[in-house]
Amino acid sequence: MVQPITYIAHFDLDSFFYSVEVLNNPELAGKAVIVGGSRERGVVTTCSYEARKFGVHSAMPMKKAVELCPHAILVRGSHGQYGKFSKWVTDIIASKAPKFQKASIDEFYLDLTGMDKFFNPFQWTIELRQLIMDETRLPISFGLASNKLVAKIATDEAKPNGYLFIQHGKEKDFLAPLPVKKIPGVGTHTLSVLNEMGIELIGDILRLPKNELENRLGKWGLELWDKAQGLHHSTVSEWREAKSISTENTFETNTNDVEFLLSELIRMTERVAFELRQDEKLAGCIAVKIRYPNFETTSKQTTIDYTFRDDEFIPVAKDLFHQLYKKGTPVRLLGVRLSDFANITMQGNLFDDVSRKSNLYKAIDNIKLKYGKNYLAKGRSIK
Template structure:
């Protein structure tokens, strides 16, 4: 299928955390709202009324309160946000022929071949937008283009509660006047380097020789050049609740040492939590598995708010193990699995953590990337000979 035949829509829930809070508390409508935690925490999300004052996601709560002292601060409820995300997912799953859940609050859909000049696709997307709002009460924006990149950029440009369509052949001209930081994948550091070179718009980026970009940024430089020219062949990856990541350990000597088993479970949890973050994913379901010496296998699972946080996942795994291990006989194997995976980063847990905690986990992950997943872990998770 050629680029001209591809029609990719991007749906993005507007200020998702704030919208969910407003759905459950109408007193928050029309006023500045910040979702975050404490004075040492960071902003997980904020309303458009708060953004007028300069408040942004990832900013320290202390700074946000200075910029917008009249804002209403909500501590956040990631279990509730995950529940609302699943409601939206179900509406889309019941209607869309092919969709990808890109994160807790955004989706891609391949609506190619729905009709000449996209009239059928446009009608379908408009109706789906209304259906999502009708069934969930949440505002959502979408954009339709020939690829995922342009549809995502366009969605961000027409928020909140908007819709847009970029026709085939207009990708490069549409992107051209936008600032380089509007391009997905170009963060603060990269945009500063580009601006130091005098490259402030995507048009100027598209005109920069790819050799210069690759010399400075490596493969990311060539990807940057292609994106600046509106080129993106990445497919819509069908969403599946069955995607998972797991690990398990079989012991040479069966054991009834509960402290040892808990320690092993924590070690495994930390290991695959790190893998989860490396893949830029969040999990919404944890399963613990036990195989007894008589080969009887039992499992117990729990749906949770989407997260990649060690603290949350370890606490969940320990609780599942304690509820599951009730036979008090020798254990042969213990395992853990994360499923209901979605793309995303740990922002959803920002309101639970201080900036110091966030930096600590980032540092620990950097050590793991350099020396291996088992380079650093909690003391109870250190494996002992049995």
């Protein structure tokens, strides 16, 4: 039986948070704008393309971003608006696409396989993009290809506010001239190793024996070789209500500074706990993930009494970290995940000292919603 040609579209809202800020304040259009924390604290959430010209990028420390682009306009962010616009785009896609996956607040994968029997998938995707822009006034780019990997890279190449179709059989031709860092997962460490091997472009990977990459990078080397050929087998998962809330941070430089790692762990735990409360949920399970420079990844989870409180999540997260961490070993990535949700009305330890603590968290969350998630933070999370 002949397998149908696969069509996977990747949609990505361009500089999403900045674009929403422009809708709220049109005077920001065309200017160097950085959305994030203050000049001294926090990280860049997103920025305008005018700021990117100076080297600013998401996840960069705000202090460094301001040094690179001192004339930039700093915006803390209208966090409630981001969820509203994300849901708006999600609803439009859900009303049109036969199967889609919401990968993040501003990123979507659509499986259009089989649609070519009825109409042109490329033209259909162009029309869906136009519908989203007409209704929301947000710029959005897409890539259309035979799999999620190539579609995502095509979207990056189409930005800002464009689209690109990589036809079947042309994947290697498209990827070969691109810098190797365009492959998702190629971070600072991997890029350094590849450059030492004389690899700068994706096409350079295919000139090396597959086992040479495996010798230098292990299983990741084998995966990288497949990706360089445009091979990728991850499928589009049907979008459902989130079963977990998580956040991860891949550090610009691998670090074994335990005090720094713990401060990041606290910051991330505060973040997921805040999101949990906004969803009006309690969590009964918390997990911590650590990834080392060789891509060895370990995680550990434990059940807890249902809660939404930072001060109850943080000690457990720190204990899981100490159980997992190999002392003295640099860390590449740190992550925290909450799961096993229950409605916030469920009784439990949540309502011990309910009036004082619950009112405190309500006050904290109101401040964060007004001024941004990073406006208030525990002292231990500031390094």
